[in-house]
Amino acid sequence: MASRAIWKGQLRLSLVSIPIEIHSARNSGARVSFRQIHGPSGKPVHYEKVVQGVGPVENDDIMKGYETDDGEYVLLEPDEIDAIRLETKKTLELVQFVEASEIAPIWFDRPYYVVPTDDLAEDAYRVVRDALRKTNKAGLGQLTMRGKEYLCAIRPCGDGLLLETLHYEQDIRDADPLFSGIEDDASDDELLGVATELIEKKTAKFDASAFEDHYATALKDLIGRKMKSKKTRRTKADDDEKRPEAENVVDLMDALKKSLKDSKGKGGSTRRKKAS
Template sequence: MASRAVWKGQLRLSLVAIPVEIHPATKSGARVSFRQIHGPSGKPVRYEKTVQGIGPIKTDDIMKGYETGADGYILIEPQEVDAIKLETKKTLELVQFVDASEISPLYYDKPYYVVPTDDLAGDAYRVVRDALRADQKVGLGQLAMRGKEYLCAIRPCGDGLLLETLHYADEVREAEPLFSRIEDAKADKELLSVARDLIKRKTAPFDAAAFEDGYNKALRDLIDRKLRNRKTPRASKEGSDSARTSGERENVIDLMDALRKSLKTEPAKKPAKPRGSGSRKQA
């Protein structure tokens, strides 16, 4: 099945704007999934929005509620939330560059492929990719999709670019309360030597294909056996879902001119100020 873009817009580096689209780098359909089926009738179980004491309600009557504590909720129309204007809905601007080693693994969330939308965008796209690769840097920016603004890191990946969404600082739980119970003492030297020898013996280049999801395989084996068994209960499938995609084309400004102007107008990035005593500790 063809990949469907989850975001379309511009990747911007100062005055250089590159029309791109973002695709998930992982496949949710690779694992077995089930639907709930009503056994006696064989029909899919559907979820209906209801209100206690009222029963089923219309979707148009649903508002967004923000909990204010014991007082209850403040009510906001969905249209008011949708009306919030963010540049990051259509533009992912690279505002800072860092060494990849500076980002703790704790912050990484989900990977996406970034691809140019047409051949005209290819030249600018390759320049950004090769510049990041040459300087071994990761670009940082933000984009809005699916009702949330994400912090993003962009790096070279083969012939293209990989975007990884990052957790914000206030989304990362501090490790100290959990690790504080671990005794702060050095390991036994002899035991440490044996452990290091085992690690060296098992060290090899990473290959994800060498690992298999055993639980998923067992589920597929179970399904295969059920399919071959004529006594397995069956239910008819009702309807199918359809999805529509939409896109838009953006113009790419002259690349060399934009890069030269960017060097003249873009101020150098100032080092970040040290955070106070309240900064988070990294694992």
């Protein structure tokens, strides 16, 4: 099954813009999923949006409500939310670069593949990929998708680029209250030596294929046996966005040189212009 882009727009490095698509790097179909079934009737369970005292309601009648401290809801129309103009809806600008190893694992959220939309965009795409690879840097920026603005890190991945959404600072819980009760005394030398030796013996290069989801395998085995059994109960259940036009990347070298010249003397500020 062909992968479907979940975001289409521009990857921007100063004056250079590259038409890209973003695809999920996670294989959601690899895991076993279930549908809730009403046992007595054998029919699928459906969910309705209901209001107390009113009953089922239409989607068109539903508004967004923000609950205030005094228990009231500030109502927002969908059009009012959609009207918020954010540059990051269609542009992912790399505004800062950091050492790839500088971002601790706790900040990473979800992985995505970044690909150029056409052959014309590949030249600029490869330049950004190779520059990140050569400097061992990750590019930071923000993009808006699915109604949220995400902090992102982009770094090389094989022949392409990997985008990983990052948590914002306020999303990460402070660990001090949880770890503060753990004594910071030195470990016993003998026990430490045994643990270190054990770790060294079990050290190897990372290979995800060496690990199996045993629970998923057991579930598939159970389902397979149930399908073969005649005693098993059974029941029967009753447009892409336009691709961004490729920009002319023939003058890529001139654009990069002009970007470098414009950035001299401005320092490493990452402050973005406020969206109008």
